[in-house]
Amino acid sequence: MSAYGEFETIMQEERFLVEGLTAMGYKVEVQAAGAALVGYHGDERTETAHVIIRRAQLDSASNDIGFVRGADGHFRAILSEYDRSIGYNEQWLGKVHQHYKESQTMAAAKSKGYIFRRKEVIQTSNGPQIQLQFVAR
Amino acid sequence: MLQKTITVVIDQNGNSSVDLEGFAGQGCDKVLKDFQGDDRAGVQRKKAAFYSKTGDSRDQYLKSGQ
Numbered sequence: 001m002s003a004y005g006e007f008e009t010i011m012q013e014e015r016f017l018v019e020g021l022t023a024m025g026y027k028v029e030v031q032a033a034g035a036a037l038v039g040y041h042g043d044e045r046t047e048t049a050h051v052i053i054r055r056a057q058l059d060s061a062s063n064d065i066g067f068v069r070g071a072d073g074h075f076r077a078i079l080s081e082y083d084r085s086i087g088y089n090e091q092w093l094g095k096v097h098q099h100y101k102e103s104q105t106m107a108a109a110k111s112k113g114y115i116f117r118r119k120e121v122i123q124t125s126n127g128p129q130i131q132l133q134f135v136a137r
Numbered sequence: 138m139l140q141k142t143i144t145v146v147i148d149q150n151g152n153s154s155v156d157l158e159g160f161a162g163q164g165c166d167k168v169l170k171d172f173q174g175d176d177r178a179g180v181q182r183k184k185a186a187f188y189s190k191t192g193d194s195r196d197q198y199l200k201s202g203q
Contacts, residue, residue, distance in 0.1 A: 002158060002161055003157045003166075003169060003182070003184055004157070004181065004182050005169045005173070005178065005179075005180070005181040005182075006154045006180040006181070007153050007155070007173050007174075007176035007177065007179060008177040009147075010176050094149050097150060097152070100151060101151045101153055105172065109171075124149075128149060129147065129148050129149065131146050131147075132146075133144050134142070136142075
């Protein structure tokens with residue numbers, strides 16, 4: 001044993017967010033300049049986002065879900081009250097972060113020359129944890 | 138030679154922990170940084186093997202000084 005560190009995931013890179021959402025089964029729209037989100041009536045809302053899950057993939061009464069890049073470079077989610085109430089809530093956002101971090105970790109390890117060994121999903125009382133193992137050359 | 142392994146655990150909120158085995162000395166910091174990416178650092182600690190290299194050097198120094 002030699003060192004241990006804990007990190008809080010910050011979603012800053014669009015490609016890992018897109019990969020993460022894709023891994024969760026969503027078809028994602030990327031809008032470099034941002035695009036309006038659409039409400040459940042088909043109305044354009046005032047909110048815009050850079051990464052969008054269109055409502056057709058969600059519940060019949062859902063609004064689009066968007067991720068907008070803030071001035072600090074971090075992505076934050078735009079979720080309607082209704083969508084939060086049907087499960088697109090903090091727990092769902094946690095899963096988004098989890099998939100984001102998995103994509104980011106795999107890419108970082110590859111670019112730095114670490115060798116991927118295995119992936120395990122461990123069920124815990126708080127939900128599934130993803131365990132990735134690498135070895136150094 | 139002890140294999141150098143890195144275990145990354147990503148919890149249900151997307152936060153991660155990185156556990157290094159078989160590393161010694163300052164190399165640990167670089168590896169932790171490689172896996173931190175843009176994330177905000179929380180708890181970090183060195184484990185016993187980190188200090189083994191320093192210990193070896195000190196032993197060698199004492200021996201050569203005899």
